[in-house]
Amino acid sequence: MANALAPRTGASDGADAAKEIKGAGFGPMYNVMRFIGERSAAHFFRRVEVIGGHDVPKDGPFILCCTHFSTIMDVAIISAELPHRRPIHYWAKRGLYKRQPFRWILHSSGNIQVDRQTKNNQDLFAGTFKAMEAGEAIGLFPEGGSYTEHRLHSMKAGAAWAALEYAKHMGSDKTKVTIVPASINYTDKSRFRSDAVFQFGPAFSVDEYTQEFLSDAQVATEVAARKDFPFDVQPRDPLASVPHTPGPSIIVSGDNGPHPETRMRLGLDIGDQSRNGSALQTPLDPNGPTLDRAETNGVSLLQTPSSTVSKAPSSSSGARSAVKKLTDRIGAEIYKLTIDAPDWATWHGIKMARELIWTRGGSLPLRDLVPISNAIVTILNLDTPESRKAKEALVTLQAMVIASSTDVYTLNALEKAFGRRSSPRSTSILALIPTGQDAAQALPSLKLSLLYFGEQLLWLLVRLPYVLPLALVYVPAYAVGWGLSLRYASHEEESMASAKSLCAFVIAALTHGLVIFVVAALMLFTPPGWLLGLGVSYAIEKLHVWLLNESYDRIKKLVASIRVLLAVIGVRSGVMPQRGSEDEAVRLAREILYDRPAIQWSYIKTLRMGGLGAGDSAGEKEERQTKAMERPPIASVMGAAIESRKRAQIALAELLATDQVRASTLSNYLPPVRK
Template identity: 30%
Template sequence: MDNLVLHRVIRRMAKLALAGFYSEIRVIGEENVPRDGPLIIVSTHHNMMIDPSVLSSTFPHKRPLHYWAKSGLFVNPVAGYILKSAGNIPVDRKSKDNKVLFKGTFDCLAGNQAVALFPEGTSYTECRIMQVKDGASYAALEYTKWIGQNENKSTKPPTVVVAGITYTNKSKYRSRVAVEFGPPISVERYMEQFMSEKEGESRAAAKRLTRDIEQLMIELTINAKDWETLFAARIARELLWESSPLDLDAFVSASQTLVDLFSTPDMGPDFENMKLQLLAYDSLLESSRFTNSDLAALKLPSALDPRRTITVPSRLWTLLTLLRDTVATFFWLPLFIFPLLIHLPVYITGRVGGKFAENEEETQAQNKIVLGFLLTLNIYSTLFLGLWWLFSFSITGGILAFTSIWGLSLYHRKIIDENYSRIKRMIAAWRVLVGVWIPSRWDMSLPSLKPYTTPFIPPVSPWIGRVNPADLKAEEAAFNAKRKRPRGPPSRRLVRHVLNARLNAAQALGAVLRDIEKSGLNVRASSHLARQFGGKVEERDIYEENGSKDGVLSLREPSGWRAAKEVVAFLREKGAKIGALEEIPDNDWAVVSSDGEGEAEEQDDKKEDVVWVQNHT
């Protein structure tokens, strides 16, 4: 522990940086992590250096984590000391002898320390767990074999604990994070097979352990068969929990339930149409830079309804009222403007940093957090020196300056969430107001709208060990099409389309959930959720090996079923407002023409336009 000074400093700094970007980081399953003894943590890895930062800063019992690093980096004595002080251990990747390969790991575990590994081998953005390699399994099994051969009674076999890190939106400012630790895995039940002299048995034992690790990684995260299913489940979740965010304790299970539901085949035309409506709405939100939560919070005054006969002075008075509320938003807390201006360069820098990795989502948060944190340190240091200078560099002045800067940081963090949301809602209200009041002929035509109602499929990560060639070709084609897509139109030309899509998606989702609740059908379910909620599990091997040298495994489709009635009841229990989907009025003035046309002929044209969008998305 005395040699981990730098690790503790970095862990503290990471905790501060993460708290400034994410609004909440929830730790679940802390009781599954032993307080002492040799420990191997295997974690999901989908957000670059943010993942080890989250894992280390939230790890239960404040146990330090040791990460693998190339042994060549430790050759220089100074670099070696820094790396070891930061908690890194050397790994000789070129060695074919596992005892040499894992020597640093053995030394660490022999000292009853914790080693953290990312068995996926790299950070990537995909709709599911794509690969899990055998390195963690071999490290655990070889160490257990080593202590048995050396009769080392000062330590015991390591415990393997799987961690799933789930981001509500990993690259979005003030989003949330759930870190869940699964039940511990005992290595000893694999040792008899691993120690067998029969050819291939040791490799088979490592594969068994890898499969169990992968299964837990899947259970602790959200996995979909394709991006469209994941996107449909995401926007459905936002519609069902738009009045209050889904609790992080239930975020993974509720999200996976929706993913499984939308993976159910042969559910009929209404079900397929509902998925298309959800995807169209999700894509339009992305193109228009609106969010569903902002639209749900809008309370535009009825006096602005262009269909009503209201005098011009009344309309002007309402507009003045909205203007007054806008001004009040900025000055609701007098001191908010000051910390906002102080931190404005940080926000701008973070936004620019995200643009540098526009097509690599797993890198965006890293750029935003690192650049933002470094700039924040510079700003705070400058303010501290300025205040200290005012106090003539006295000891008392230094204490007062430090206390003032620390208080400013705490105050800004405390008020940012509410004010950030209020400003976003205010901006959204004005954007919607402009969009519904401009002449309808300025709206984007339906044929030209098609590219913006099609979901963007992220590019395949080149670091994934094995990808189906057909999927790779299709996803690369989709990515190239995205790169050639023209720049999105001004949001004012999309406002009515977005509001119509929101209305259609909400009503379609509500109708489908009510229908399947009464149907008595069974719907698809991941095997662990089917077991947990009394469903059925197909008895088959859900894994398939590819025979590759890297020992990568892949998972097939969901292998269980749950009763549709039970699924809907589960969603309601977790806070889903299914009935609220009916409360979105189908005659909301914001989705009609701004010129006040209400003739039946135009309404029929609008219905035909909606049908056209449904048939072409």
């Protein structure tokens, strides 16, 4: 039977599209793609925690509205962890369907083709309506794309338009469509073996808003007219995704956030409904009114000039108001599930504080990731000297982590192994980058560094008999994934995990295939040989996952021990002194973190540009080339990283000891202090 959900590309090729997929909208590639996503997520992340979801419908249509911080990895986690193992559709732009085999793969994996150029909402959402009629699930990202931000991005109105236009398509205010708000938060989305939390908010019915939407005179007229023209026989253009629907980014004071003054970036106003500037640019008219910036009571709003509202033919007040309210509701529910940092400095401070409090990878209670992080936001923005000092010290630590190409968990292990050779002369310097002299004093003795290096090397040699076979299978995958992520995705943090994991999956699949082939060849390609090959491949994969966390942590420690040993030898010989606050390249590592994410590419690019604020004119490019800086040898900043970690730990401890923090919600989550 031809699939009713197959996205149509017009009257001329609708029959061909219908032949491409059989069943209820998902072909064989859906399970293949879901398997790839499951394995990629399982290998990239140490833990994926699922919270809530008990009211996600087992059957019937629903729209999952989720945050979108990590491109394909978000899709992989949703598809793998959605309750009841329900398959879910995603929108895919029309341009991806131009050539085979991509067209067949997209169709077969259940994606709904969308055309951004259409201005007819019924055409825009035709494939989505077909899926809803069949009781299918739809996955949408209301932010409109994947972003790297320190807080929730502005909401687009596409999900609300799709849900309410479905009521118009059905000609009834009883759609039985459910909205399921959700978020995916990461401890560090671009770092291998980090953690992810997939959290669901309370589901609610679209029918709460359909009456107001359908009460609009224009919508009601269109619904009545459509009853004489069955949807199935109307020739339609390809399906279309929601064009970007800009709305105001506003500041709201309330109790939804972790602290009294909650800054909330939504696409629509969730406050006073009579406030100016609530008119929307609708999907029907993506080229409609432009949005002007206005100041209202000291709050920056985006305001639609009233003279331009009439340009959007399907956006009369009733329908527009219903869409606005539903988008507000979706945004407010998603916001409750996210981490809300007011600036990048706070965002970096959150991550560093978590890794100093929960000192080992995998020790942070993931179910409390969002409340813990928002509680840290609160204490880092208190108007106290301790708060300001801790925030600056934590940002400095993040900068030194980037400069030394390591992580806090590894620095924690070094601190435990080496102990403390010296103490800061005064707490007043905790917020500063260590000097070269301080960095050199933070290094261990040559004896300690040699012993630590020997310990890590011995661990690897003892386990070499079973680590080596795993390395032969997986090192090519990790090397290729790492290399491609640096080359093609390093400037976009949200793409790095996807590039690493998916590319690595392809290479690992090839090496596993080679293992199966070799084992089968040794047994002359007999059926038992193929079965044994499959068994060996399966055992290698399971052993790899079982040993991955410890092996990866040990390899990081081994690399760090080599760098520390080189640093100690360099200082003792005078060949490579430790660098600190007097070095411009080291200072830049800290300065870039105030307006951008903490990734290696930001640091490397800034060094190549010769500093911050360099332009792209011909003269500026020439000047930039003369000012370009080389990255300091990693071993030359290991002392600064070790010292910065200790200073941040002291500053954070002083902050946690204050009465304000002891009375805050963060105290409910802190682990017991070891004596």
